Amino acid sequence: MNCNNWFRQIHRWLCIAFTLAVIINIIAMVQEKSSVWVGLMTLLPLTSLLFTGLYLFALPYATKWRDAGRSGG
Numbered sequence: 370m371n372c373n374n375w376f377r378q379i380h381r382w383l384c385i386a387f388t389l390a391v392i393i394n395i396i397a398m399v400q401e402k403s404s405v406w407v408g409l410m411t412l413l414p415l416t417s418l419l420f421t422g423l424y425l426f427a428l429p430y431a432t433k434w435r436d437a438g439r440s441g442g
């Protein structure tokens with residue numbers, strides 16, 4: 370598996386972690402047990418999702434630029 374696939378897999382599994390954290394957050398809010406660390410639990414995977422997501426976004430463009438450079442125009 371190459372590096373790009375790793376980023377895709379990490380992004381995919383972080384998305385599950387983020388979804389679970391959101392559900393836990395909602396439950397905590399409904400039960401009025403919300404606290405700073407429950408909130409941070411969602412921010413941590415979301416921040417990682419942002420960086421891996423931006424990497425995945427840039428990937429096709431980076432490939433295009435690289436290929437354009439290789440063919441000399």
Ligand code: HEM
Nearest residue numbers: 377378380381384385387388415418419422423425426427
């Ligand atoms: C926070 C900012 C995020 C950015 C910038 C971002 C960006 C991206 C990009 C560019 C892709 C690749 C699309 C393609 O195939 O070309 C992607 C795929 C995906 N994203 Fe995100 N994303 C973000 C957050 C999330 C969140 C919050 C979730 C779910 C809770 C999520 C779930 C997914 C899934 C499941 C895929 C498909 C992965 C695969 O192909 O295996 N993303 N995202």
